[in-house]
Amino acid sequence: MKRIALLGMPNTGKSTLFNRLTGGSARVGNWPGITVDLLAAKIPVGGAIAELVDLPGIYDLHGYSDDERVVRHFLEEQSIDLLLILVNGVQLERQLVLALQLAELGIPAVLLVNMIDEARSLGLSIDCGKLGAEIELPVVAISAKYGEGRQAMGQTMAHTLLTGGNARPGTAILRLAEDDRIEQRAAALAAQTMRAPLVLPERLTDRLDRLAMHNVLGLPLFFLTMLGVFAGVFWLGEPLQNGMQFLFDAFSTHVLEPALAPAPDLLRGFLIEGLYGGITTVAVFVPVIVLFFLFMALVEDSGYLSRAAYLMDALMARLGLDGRSFVMLLMGFGCNVPALMGTRVMRSRALRLLSMLVIPFSLCSARLQVFLFIIAALFTPWQAPWVLMSLYLMSFTLAFLTALLFKGRRAFRSEEPFVIELPPYRLPTLRQIWARGWMEVRHFLVRASKIIIAGVVLVWLLTHLPAGVAPAGPASYAGMIGHVMQPVLGPLGIDEKLTVALIFGFVAKEVVIGALAVIYGLNGDALTSQIAHSLNWIQAYSFMLFCLIYTPCLSTIATLRSESRSLRYTAFAVAWPLALAWFASFVFFQIASRM
Amino acid sequence: MVNNENHSQIHPMTLPLTSLVPGQIASVCAIHVGEALQHRLHAMGFRAGKRVRLIRQAAFRGPLHVRIDSTDIIIRHRDAHCIELRLT
Ligand SMILES: Nc1nc2c(ncn2[C@@H]2O[C@H](COP(=O)(O)OP(=O)(O)OP(=O)(O)O)[C@@H](O)[C@H]2O)c(=O)[nH]1
Ligand SMILES: [Mg+2]
Numbered sequence: 143m144k145r146i147a148l149l150g151m152p153n154t155g156k157s158t159l160f161n162r163l164t165g166g167s168a169r170v171g172n173w174p175g176i177t178v179d180l181l182a183a184k185i186p187v188g189g190a191i192a193e194l195v196d197l198p199g200i201y202d203l204h205g206y207s208d209d210e211r212v213v214r215h216f217l218e219e220q221s222i223d224l225l226l227i228l229v230n231g232v233q234l235e236r237q238l239v240l241a242l243q244l245a246e247l248g249i250p251a252v253l254l255v256n257m258i259d260e261a262r263s264l265g266l267s268i269d270c271g272k273l274g275a276e277i278e279l280p281v282v283a284i285s286a287k288y289g290e291g292r293q294a295m296g297q298t299m300a301h302t303l304l305t306g307g308n309a310r311p312g313t314a315i316l317r318l319a320e321d322d323r324i325e326q327r328a329a330a331l332a333a334q335t336m337r338a339p340l341v342l343p344e345r346l347t348d349r350l351d352r353l354a355m356h357n358v359l360g361l362p363l364f365f366l367t368m369l370g371v372f373a374g375v376f377w378l379g380e381p382l383q384n385g386m387q388f389l390f391d392a393f394s395t396h397v398l399e400p401a402l403a404p405a406p407d408l409l410r411g412f413l414i415e416g417l418y419g420g421i422t423t424v425a426v427f428v429p430v431i432v433l434f435f436l437f438m439a440l441v442e443d444s445g446y447l448s449r450a451a452y453l454m455d456a457l458m459a460r461l462g463l464d465g466r467s468f469v470m471l472l473m474g475f476g477c478n479v480p481a482l483m484g485t486r487v488m489r490s491r492a493l494r495l496l497s498m499l500v501i502p503f504s505l506c507s508a509r510l511q512v513f514l515f516i517i518a519a520l521f522t523p524w525q526a527p528w529v530l531m532s533l534y535l536m537s538f539t540l541a542f543l544t545a546l547l548f549k550g551r552r553a554f555r556s557e558e559p560f561v562i563e564l565p566p567y568r569l570p571t572l573r574q575i576w577a578r579g580w581m582e583v584r585h586f587l588v589r590a591s592k593i594i595i596a597g598v599v600l601v602w603l604l605t606h607l608p609a610g611v612a613p614a615g616p617a618s619y620a621g622m623i624g625h626v627m628q629p630v631l632g633p634l635g636i637d638e639k640l641t642v643a644l645i646f647g648f649v650a651k652e653v654v655i656g657a658l659a660v661i662y663g664l665n666g667d668a669l670t671s672q673i674a675h676s677l678n679w680i681q682a683y684s685f686m687l688f689c690l691i692y693t694p695c696l697s698t699i700a701t702l703r704s705e706s707r708s709l710r711y712t713a714f715a716v717a718w719p720l721a722l723a724w725f726a727s728f729v730f731f732q733i734a735s736r737m
Numbered sequence: 738m739v740n741n742e743n744h745s746q747i748h749p750m751t752l753p754l755t756s757l758v759p760g761q762i763a764s765v766c767a768i769h770v771g772e773a774l775q776h777r778l779h780a781m782g783f784r785a786g787k788r789v790r791l792i793r794q795a796a797f798r799g800p801l802h803v804r805i806d807s808t809d810i811i812i813r814h815r816d817a818h819c820i821e822l823r824l825t
Contacts, residue, residue: 151780201780206773233808236782264807325784342807357796452811456799459813465800489773559774560813561781564802 143184144192144303145220149213149244150228151237152199152487153565155256157181158574159228159286160196167581168196169480171442172568173469175199175487178209180216188300192223198486202321203243208486208494208705217247224303225251231261231268231283235332242277242324250306251279252298258283258290260566265339273335287571347445347566354449361453367446371437372534376514376527379430383514386429390422391666411613411663412602419665420598420656421590427511427652428586432579434507438476439578443570447472448562455560461542462549464560467497471541474504478698482705490558496549498702499715500541502694505534508651512689515655519670520682529683533690540691540722553711589650593696597646597653601660604642614639614661634688634727635681635735644688650695684731691723754801754812754820757791763822764788770819782808783820 148156152174160168164183169176181196197216198209205214227244229237234255245251255261255268274281280298284291354360398418402410441447450472451465458468466488474481481501488494505513513533517526548554570578604623605614614620616638623645624638631641639661647654659665662672677685693699693716703712751766765787768778782805783789792802792809800811812820 202776204773204776233782233806235806236780236808240780266807321779325779338807351792351802355793355795355802357793360795448811452795452800452802455811455813456795456797464813465811559770559777559816560800560811561774561777561816562811563781564809564811566809 144187144190144223145195146185146187146192146224146226146299146303147195147216147220147222148197148226148228150199150256151201151230151240152176153563154199154228154230154237155286156199156228157196159226159254159256159284160194161577162286162289162292164194167577169578169581170570170574171439171447172445172565173442173447174563174565175209175466175484176442178483178486179212187296187303192303200240202240205489207489212486222249224299225249226299227251227253228256228286229253231255231257232264232266234261234266234268234336235328238328238331239321239325242328243321245277245279250302252295252302253277253279253281254295255281255283256286259285259288264342264345267337269335269337273331276331276334287574345566350567351449354446355452360449364446364450364453369531371441372530373527375430375434375437376530379433379514382429382433383426386426387666390426394418394422394665408606412606415663415665416602416660417595417598419659419663419669420601421594423515423659423665423669424511424594424652424656425590427514427655428583430514431507431511431586432582434510435476435582436575436579438473439570439575442473443568443574445565445567448564451562452564459560461545462493462496462554462556463500463545464493464558466560466562467493467500467545470497470501471504471538474501474506476507478502478504478506478694479701482698482701485705488558490556492554492556493558495706495711496545496554496556498705499548499554499718500544502698502702502715502719503537503541503544503691505537505690506651508695509690511652512647512654513686515658515670516673516682516686519673520677520679533686536687536726537690540726544718544722589652593650594652594656597649598656598660601642601646601653601657605661605663613663614642620661630724633731634724635684635731636688636727637676637681639676640681640685644685644692647689648693648696650697651689654689680731680734683734684727687730688723688727691719691726693720693723751821751823754789754791754803754817754822755814757789757822759791759793762788762790763824765820766823767821768819769821770816774816778820781810782806788825789820789822 148160150156157168157170157177160166163185166183168181177196177198182193184191185194197213200210200213225244227241229241241253255270261268268283270281270283280302282291282295282298284295354363398414402413447469451469454468455465458464470481470484473484478501481504482498485494485497513530517529521529604620605618607619611617616625620642621638624641627641628638642661643654643657646657659669662669664672699712699716702715706712757763765783765785768775768783787805790804792804794801798814800813801817803810803812
């Protein structure tokens with residue numbers, strides 16, 4: 143099978159094009175460095191099937207950050223039949239340098255001048271025919287986002303793949319001395335083939351930035367925006383949550399219970415209170431989470447993250463981190479795993495390790511479900527948003543505090559430069575937003591079908607064995623575990639029942655609420671009121687604090703391990719939050735319950 | 738090699754990027770950084786002769802927002818200090 147690779151600088155639209163060509167859902171975002179790993183899919187090209195590979199963006203062929211290394215390995219070790227070289231048409235001159243370097247690898251290539259829509263609206267025009275003749279490569283102008291030029295691109299790809307293009311003997315990896323020559327050539331080419339107005343028109347981006355990047359207003363505006371996003375998710379999410387609950391309850395009373403009426407008690411209990419109750423308690427939150435990710439997609443694709451990096455870098459520098467670390471903390475609000483991977487763009491290992499140490503404090507969407515659930519049970523609708531906000535603040539505070547405490551250690555000290563591109567603001571298309579939402583639903587279904595079911599089943603067994611005990615009573619295994627842990631967790635106000643839920647939250651935070659449903663043998667409103675009855679708000683908040691801070695989920699730990707390639711570091715990154723969680727909950731519970 | 742010791746090398750007609758005021762334009766004449774950063778800066782458009790415009794600077798010696806042709810870049814104060822410009 144022929145292999146086609148997408149190459150170009152970061153943020154030029156490679157993943158957007160990949161999605162368009164494959165119908166796939168590679169992550170797209172207006173932030174240089176969204177893709178940090180390979181992603182392949184099969185597409186038909188000129189009557190045959192070929193493999194299309196999306197790669198991280200690179201600035202040149204000399205880089206040595208972990209994402210750039212992925213690309214270099216790929217170029218060195220895989221046979222490639224066609225390179226699709228993407229450049230941002232708005233920045234043709236600058237990006238042409240990389241395109242020319244790549245062309246010299248000697249692999250048949252097509253140059254795609256992307257974002258032609260943006261170039262046009264700035265009044266730029268590019269003579270692709272002339273450019274192609276000069277560099278002896280087929281050149282096609284496209285808009286990956288809006289689909290323009292798709293046909294011409296398809297034909298050119300098929301033709302080049304079939305004929306092998308005009309492949310020339312390649313230099314394996316460029317010699318550094320060649321760079322100057324190529325830079326001059328790129329400048330000359332751009333001058334010949336590109337027509338630009340003398341003064342670029344003022345863009346909407348420039349006007350927005352005057353406010354968004356304002357020295358005084360910028361930061362407050364940023365936090366207000368974040369607040370708006372969370373408030374939006376919270377208020378729009380609640381009716382969705384209630385709707386789901388209603389549907390699940392109706393299904394249980396009208397279908398499940400009658401259908402299972404003849405089944406033996408134990409089996410019925412297991413299926414209804416265990417499996418169904420546990421899973422639906424988590425599933426109720428799916429619409430909220432999808433909503434949350436739609437908002438995240440909007441933020442990520444708007445380009446506002448780069449502005450956040452600009453606004454926060456001065457503070458982050460004092461914490462031994464940089465603007466990119468802050469952006470990854472924000473991405474961690476969705477899920478910690480891609481945020482950890484996103485640090486691959488950092489060249490300094492020390493900076494990467496310190497960033498990865500703080501990212502797990504980011505209140506991810508799984509933890510959000512737990513908090514929404516507990517907050518709804520224990521607090522009034524008026525208190526709820528403030529409680530949630532306090533947890534988000536806590537999440538930032540602990541991340542910053544951790545960085546501050548450890549930045550001086552040799553392993554975490556870095557002198558990494560901070561230079562990033564500032565892309566213009568962009569609006570995602572409905573199709574992009576939809577793709578993102580759908581991806582999250584699928585992601586949930588995959589998790590639900592494995593981890594959540596397994597967790598719920600295990601909790602049910604622990605609460606019902608040995609045979610004949612009162613469910614989740616002191617004689618059950620769950621009760622015994624809770625009892626053993628009491629000396630440690632008792633001082634935090636966390637009782638036996640919550641203890642078991644916490645232990646399972648170690649696998650995945652969503653399991654915490656599924657486990658609570660099973661432990662109490664209730665779901666829906668009955669569960670919330672039971673929890674409201676058996677906990678006071680201080681205990682509940684202490685439990686949430688512990689949940690927020692303690693050991694990240696298993697996937698996060700696995701990612702920490704694979705990205706750091708150090709067992710010692712991973713152990714530390716697990717132990718420190720655990721210790722901090724205990725300490726924070728202890729202090730909170732002891733002080734609050736004495737007041 | 739990084740910033741400070743380079744002060745002495747800076748020609749009287751030139752100034753570091755950090756000395757520009759917002760709106761001012763000057764052209765790149767030298768970049769005093771290690772090879773790795775040099776490559777990155779090159780790829781971002783900081784090449785000899787290129788005209789750089791300072792758009793704004795963040796508070797508390799935060800990063801600078803500069804524009805080269807149609808590329809906008811954010812660069813930390815410390816790194817910007819190593820870029821030597823000539824007023825045109
Ligand atoms: N206006 C416009 N925007 C585009 C086009 N193609 C991509 N974009 C936007 O550009 C941004 C970057 O797109 P990605 O596909 O994530 O870019 P990438 O090259 O994969 O970036 P990395 O993974 O960071 O290397 C997103 O906001 C896209 O929506 C286009 O043709 N026109
Ligand atoms: Mg990408």
